[in-house]
Amino acid sequence: MTSSQPIDLQNSTIASASQQPLWKQEGAEPFLRIENVTKKFDDFTAVDNISLDIYKNELFCLLGGSGSGKSTLLRMLAGFESPTSGRILIDGIDMAGIQPWNRPVNMMFQSYALFPHLSVADNVAFGLKREGVSRSEVKQRVAQMLDMVQLGHLGKRKPHQLSGGQRQRVALARALIKRPKLLLLDEPLGALDKKLREETQFELINIQEELGVTFVVVTHDQEEAMTLATRIGVMNHGVIVQTDEPHDVYEYPNSRFVAEFIGSVNLFEGKVIEDEPDRVRIESPEAGATLYVNHGISCAPEQIVHVAVRPEKIKISHNRPQQQDNCIQGEIEDIAYMGSLSVFRVRLPNGKEVRVTQPNFTRSMGDRFTWNDKVFLCWDEESSVVLTA
Template sequence: MSDDQTATNAQPWNDPNAEPFLQIKSITKKFGAFTAVNNVSLDIYKGEIFCLLGGSGCGKSTLLRMLSGFENPTSGQIIIDGQDQAGVAPYARETNMMFQSYALFPHMTVEKNIAYGLKRDGIPKAEIATRVTDMLSLVQLDQFATRKPHQLSGGQRQRVALARSLIKKPKLLMLDEPLGALDKKLREETQFELMKIQESLGVTFVVVTHDQEEAMTLSSRIGVMTAGEIVQVGTPHEIYEFPQNRFVADFIGSVNIFEGRISEDGTDHVVVKSQDTGTDIYVPHGISGVEGQKVAVAVRPEKILISRTPQNDMRNAVTGVVDEIAYMGNATVFQVLLDSGKRVRVSQSNRTRSDDGALTWDDRVHIGWAGAAGILVTS
C-alpha cells in the first residue's frame, strides 16, 4: 500500500469515495424567533472522535441533542449509518449520550449503574453479567464494582458513566462536556484513557466541549462553532496552523493580531502595511485581494523569537520593551510593548533549568518571525 493510500485510509474525509457514517444536512433549529443552529451541514466518518468546539451559547449542545433525538430539527436531515433519523425516538436510535453531569443513580452500585440499560432492554442475566465484567475491565474499575457513586473520585465516576453509555454497543456515542467536572491533571490523564477506549471499540464519538486543549488532544477533526454555525472543520493541525478566518485564529489558542492594509499584492506574497508594528509585514503567499484592502496578520506567540540583539535573519522584525513576564514551567510568556504601542505576546520554551542572562522586565528587546509564520486573515 502506498503512503498516499495509507494517509487516505487514516483520513477518510480526504477520500472522495468514502461514505460518511453520520450526515448532517442543512440542519436548522429555531426556538421561536431565535435561531440556535443555522443551516449546518457536516459529514463525520466511522471511528472518528469528532469535537464540536465553541463558546457558551454557540449551538453545539443543541446540535448534539438533535443527533440524539432529544430535540427535533426545524428543518434539515440527519442520517446515521444510512438511516434517516426523522421521527425516530431517542430510545430507538442506535446511539447513546453521556451527559456532563454523568447522571449516575446514587443508590446503585457501579456494576448496577452500568447494567441498568441492558436490564431495561430485557437482556438475559448471564449476558448482562458477562458484558458488565468486560466493561469494568475496559474502564479499569474491576475492584470498584460494588461501590456507590459517592465512594468514587470524579475520574472514576466519569468512567462509570462512560461504561454505562458504551455497554449497549451504540454505533454513535455523544459526549456533552465529558471531562468538564475534572481537575486539570485528571482531565489530561482521562483524555488519553478515553482515546484508548474509543480506539479499542471503534465506536464513533461526537464530543461537545468549550475546552480548546481538550478538543485538540481528543479529536480526529474539530468543527469550530459560533452563533449557530460551523465556521471551520479540520484536523487539530489544520485548525491551529491554517485558520480560515479571524474568528478561528483568535479563538483557537493564543495569537497576536496585527491590523493593516495590503500595500503589495504579488502572486506569491503579500506585503501588509501595519500601524500595529510600525513596519511592513511580509507574508510569503498570495490571496484574492487588492491593494489597500483591510486585512490582519495572525502570528502565534511560540513562532516569534525574542532577544536583546537584532533579529537580522527574520523577514519581519520589530523592537519593544518587556512589559510583563509569566513563568509557566515548560515555557515563559513575555508581553512586549512595541514602539508603536501595540502589545505582543511571545512564548519561549524553557529548555534548560538555568536562567542566567534571562530577559527581565523593562529590557529592550528585538522580536521577529519568519514570513511563513504569519497567517493572513480577511474576515
C-alpha cells in the same frame, strides 16, 4: 435507546496512521450526515443551516463558547430536540420521527447522572436489564466493560465512594455497554480537575480506538478538543465556521474569530502593498513594520487584512537581527514563569501589546530577559497567516 449490532473488538476497523482518513477519501460515505439543519426557538436561531459529514470511527469535537449552538446540535442528534428544518442521517437512515430510545445512539451527560443507590456494576448494567438481556450475558458484558475502563475491581462500590475520574469512567461504561453506533458526549470531562482531565483524555482516546465507535464530543475547552479530536468543528452563533484537523485549525485558521478562539494569537492590521502568487507584503503601522508572508492570497489591491502570528513562533532577542521584514521592537512589560515556558508581554512604541512564549530549555537563568528590557521580536516568513475575514 436500543442496542445495535454487537461490536467485534477483535475486528474493529481502525485506520492506521499510514492510511488516509475517510474524510480525505474521494467517494467515502459519511456515517453521520447533517443536511441544512436549522433549529429555532421562537425568534431565536440556535443552529443556523448547518451541513456536516462525520465518518465512521471518528472522534469529532464540536468546539464553541456558551450559546454557540453546539449542545443544541448534539441534542438533535440524540433525538431530544427536533430540527426546525433539514435532515439528520445516521448510517444512511433518516432520523426524522425516530424517538431517542430507538436510535443507534447513546449520550453521556456532563453530570454523569449515575444512580447513587446502585453499585458501579448495577449502574453499568441498568440499560441491559431494562432490555431484558439474560443475566449471564449482562454479567459477562458488564465485566468486559468494567475491565476496559479499568474499574473491574470496583464493581461493588457505590458512586459516592469513587473519585471524579472513576465516576466519569462508570458513566462512559454505561453509555458504551449497549453498543451504540454513535456515542454523544456533552462536556464529558468538564467536572474533572486539570491534571485528571488531561489523563482521562488519553484514556478516552484509547477506549474509542479499541471499540471503533464513532464519538461526537461537545466541549468549550480548546486544549481538550485539540487533544481528543480527529477533526474539530468550530461553532459560533449557530454556524460551523471551520471544520479541520486540529493542526490545521490552529496553524491555518480561516478567520480572525477562529485564530483568536483557538489558543493565543497576535493580530496585526495592515494594507496589502504586494500580492504575488508566492508572496504577500503588508504595510502595518500597527506593527510598526512591513510584514512578509511566503504565500499568496485572494484579495483586492491595497485591501486591509490582518496578519496572525502565534506567540511561540516569535523569537525574542536583545540585539537587532539582520532580517528587515517581520521584525519589531518593544519593551518587556510583564513576564509570567509557567515552568516549562515563559510568557512575555511586550509593549510596542505605539502602545500595542504583543504576546511571546519561549520554552525554558535549561534550569539555569543564564542570559534571561527581565522587566523593562528593550527587545526585538522577529518571526519567519512562513510563521504567519494572512486573514481576510
